[in-house]
Each structure stands twice: as structure tokens, then as C-alpha cells.
Amino acid sequence: MKKEIIIQGPCNIKILEGEAKIIGIRLEKGQSIQINSNRTYTLIYNDNTKLEMNCKKLLDNLDLNWDKTAEELSESGGVILLLGSIDSGKTYLANLFANLATPNIKIIDADVGQSTLYLPSFVAELRPNRKSLILEELGYEKIDFFGDITPSTNPKLHVQKVLRLYETTPKEKLTVIDTDGWISGLKAMLHKFELIYSIDPDYIIIFDQKMKDTLPNNYRNRAIFFKSVNLHKSKSDRKNNRITKYKKYFSSAKRITIPSENLIGRQITDILYSAWGDYIQLLQEEPCIGYYISLDLLKGALLGLVKNREIIGAGLLADLTSNELVILSEKEGFSGLLLGYISLNDKFEERRIRFRKCKS
Known part of the structure; x- marks a missing residue:
């Protein structure tokens, strides 16, 4: 037995x-x-x-049967989309599929809040070449920068980022897409529907039987129910997990100095820059011209590093002095920067960057 x-x-x-x-x-x-x-x-x-x-x-005395069903799906191949709430077991199942189907599998990590393959606010892709207890130790092959830790900021952009990884990297016998736990409310449901219609998966694995009834009618016969185990992390545990990832990456990063115009444009005064056909003001002074961004929040901004129109890594804006930016990153040779909505303080805790239009 x-x-x-x-x-x-x-x-x-x-x-x-x-x-x-x-x-x-x-x-x-x-x-x-x-x-x-x-x-x-x-x-x-x-x-x-x-x-x-x-x-x-x-x-103990469980009867989940995850392994048996995962083995059958690994043999049949196709595209699998994992849908479920926070800590329902999606990432664990992605790791299980990776170990069962290596090396004929592609994993797409679409969970920008509890990222496995790279840093939070990024989507990532990996074709593992060996089995592992921890999927994230295998690294990544390609990434894209979303810029926030929840897809709710811009659901359509999130779907586009996931779809781009899915379509522009080589196909494998099995593709598994690990999604985020944002499933409550109409906006979340529409986001998941758009993912389903865009990817058109062969199988949709769900961890809540009620979710099957909310799926589009023509996809309900592709849904497979997996029993979930209630071993939820607290909100603080999830936050600490992100902090650990940031700290590990940026504590050993290099300091790279680049012109400030690469990110916020040409400097006009100590607090005023010209970019994107408008003005950016870094201190809240009147009259306010163009857009206001807090200098305190801009320092610590999480960045996507661009080279040849591809995201090649993450950066952290450590300082802004005169016409120069100091970037922390493990990557060099980038030609551009993308600014998202997340900034980190000196304890690597997240803060939200807000862009405010000045009153005319």
C-alpha cells in the first residue's frame, strides 16, 4: 500500500x-x-x-495523487496552465513537472509576486537540464520586466509579457506556465481568461473545484482538479521571501555609473529633468512642472536592463548625483533602462513609486 x-x-x-x-x-x-x-x-x-x-x-495518510497525474501528463506532452490561489501548490507542481519531464520541458514563471526563477516583478523562462529539489537554483534562460509584484497594476501588459516568452522561445514536448495567486474579483478573473485565450493550453490544472465553473465553457473539459494542501505562508513570510531574493542579488552586485539621461532625461537644474517630451521634477516645489517623482523613492528603484531590445537583467538605482546614475547590477553592457513601480529601501523592503502630474 x-x-x-x-x-x-x-x-x-x-x-x-x-x-x-x-x-x-x-x-x-x-x-x-x-x-x-x-x-x-x-x-x-x-x-x-x-x-x-x-x-x-x-x-500523513494523504491521497493527493499529484505524482501519478503529473507523470501521465508529462508522457502526453502539451501546454499546461496552472491556476490557483496563493500557496495552493502551483510552484511545487511546476517543480514536479520539471523533474519528471527534464530535459523536454519549458517552465514559464509568470508569478511576478512570488517569483521562482528570477526576481520579483520579472517573468522568466527555463528549460531545466537536471532534476532538483529547488527549481530556482537552476537559474533562468530568458526574462522580461513587468515592473510590479502584482499583475493587477496592468493585467494586459502582464499577459503580453507572458505570451512573448511563450511564443519567442523554442518549443518543448511539455510547457508548464506557473501563474500568480490573484484570482479573486472580476478584474482577476478577466486577467486569467485573457491568459487562457492567449495561450490556448491543452490542460488547465486548478486547485479549487469552484474555479472550474468559472472557466470559459469551451475550456472546462481541459480542466484537471488537483487537491490542495492548506500549508499557507503568511503575508510577512511572502514579503520576507522577496526581501531575501533582493538582498541575495544586489548585495553582491557591481556599481555601474551611467549618464542620468539614460533613465530620467537631460538635467536642467538640480531637481528638474527633461524627458519623454515633458519635464520631471524630483523635489516637491512650486511651481511644479510636468511630472513629480519623489527623489527618495527614485533612489532604490528596481529597473529592467535592456540590450538589443531584450531584458538582460535587473538593476537597482543606488544614487543620482549631478548628471550620473549609480546602478547596482550583476549585469554590464546594457544600453537602456526600464523603470517600474517598485523601489527598495536600505532594508530591501518594497515601496511604491508614484508619478504625479503637476497641476497646470
Whole structure:
């Protein structure tokens, strides 16, 4: 009889007799695996399996059958869209598919709030070449800059960014698109409908049975229900996850100095710049001309770095002095910058950049 339990690391697992599976990775007698993080995993094994482990057991006697269905879909191939609320298991399932279908799979990370493959506010794509407990350690192959941690800011632009990755990178036997958890309300529903119609997936995996009834009629027969496990992170946990990603990326980044006109235009005075056929004012003084952006919020702005019309990485605006910008980034050789809606303070906490039109 099959046993299915949910465990949490950090811990070690060793198979003494029989075999077991963890997120699509098969372990046989004598093999072991080390979980270095506090992440949760489903461990599947038979009654005759003997194992030695020091993992924390969170739930047992489960009957999720994620692995069985995922194996069948991996064999059949096609395009799979994952739809569900926050922490329903979408990213875990994407990781499971990656381990089952490697190297014939393309993963698109469309979750700009809890990004897996790159930084928050970016969409990313990866064709993994090996199995892994943590999908994000495999990196990425291509990215695009959305500029915010929720698609609600500009749902149509978000769909365009996802569609661009889907259409402009090589096809694989299996494509899995991991979406965000924004599903409540009419605007969220229309956003997901637009994703569905734009991608036209072969399968839609949902984690809430009620969601199936809200799908467009001609897509309901493509929906597959997966039981969800209620292991939700708190809002602060999700925030801390983003902070950790920012800190890891930018703490080791290089300082790159470029002309300020690359981002905010030609300097006219200490606080006034000319760009986009209008004026940008960095301090709130009267009379206000053109647009006002707080200098305090502009410092720390999260940027998309552009080269040959492609996004090649992320940057952080560390300082703005005279006619120069100081950018923190792991990437060099970029020719342009894109400004989004997110700025980070010295603790890598997010702030929202607001652009205010001056009164005429």
C-alpha cells in the first residue's frame, strides 16, 4: 500500500529497503537525499519501504495523487496552465513537472509576486537540464520586466509579457506556465481568461473545484482538479521571501555609473529633468512642472536592463548625483533602462513609486 506524507526540512532521508519518491526524484535502496531548506515536500513510498530520516512530519495518510497525474501528463506532452490561489501548490507542481519531464520541458514563471526563477516583478523562462529539489537554483534562460509584484497594476501588459516568452522561445514536448495567486474579483478573473485565450493550453490544472465553473465553457473539459494542501505562508513570510531574493542579488552586485539621461532625461537644474517630451521634477516645489517623482523613492528603484531590445537583467538605482546614475547590477553592457513601480529601501523592503502630474 502506498504511503504519502508531507515533510519539512532541513533534514536527511536515506532508503534502507525498497524505494521512495520526492518531488519526482526516485530514491532506491542505499540512496539518500539532503534537504537544506525549511521547505515542505511530499514523500511517497510503499509499506515495504524502510527509510531513515530526521524530517519534521507535517501531514500523513494523504491521497493527493499529484505524482501519478503529473507523470501521465508529462508522457502526453502539451501546454499546461496552472491556476490557483496563493500557496495552493502551483510552484511545487511546476517543480514536479520539471523533474519528471527534464530535459523536454519549458517552465514559464509568470508569478511576478512570488517569483521562482528570477526576481520579483520579472517573468522568466527555463528549460531545466537536471532534476532538483529547488527549481530556482537552476537559474533562468530568458526574462522580461513587468515592473510590479502584482499583475493587477496592468493585467494586459502582464499577459503580453507572458505570451512573448511563450511564443519567442523554442518549443518543448511539455510547457508548464506557473501563474500568480490573484484570482479573486472580476478584474482577476478577466486577467486569467485573457491568459487562457492567449495561450490556448491543452490542460488547465486548478486547485479549487469552484474555479472550474468559472472557466470559459469551451475550456472546462481541459480542466484537471488537483487537491490542495492548506500549508499557507503568511503575508510577512511572502514579503520576507522577496526581501531575501533582493538582498541575495544586489548585495553582491557591481556599481555601474551611467549618464542620468539614460533613465530620467537631460538635467536642467538640480531637481528638474527633461524627458519623454515633458519635464520631471524630483523635489516637491512650486511651481511644479510636468511630472513629480519623489527623489527618495527614485533612489532604490528596481529597473529592467535592456540590450538589443531584450531584458538582460535587473538593476537597482543606488544614487543620482549631478548628471550620473549609480546602478547596482550583476549585469554590464546594457544600453537602456526600464523603470517600474517598485523601489527598495536600505532594508530591501518594497515601496511604491508614484508619478504625479503637476497641476497646470
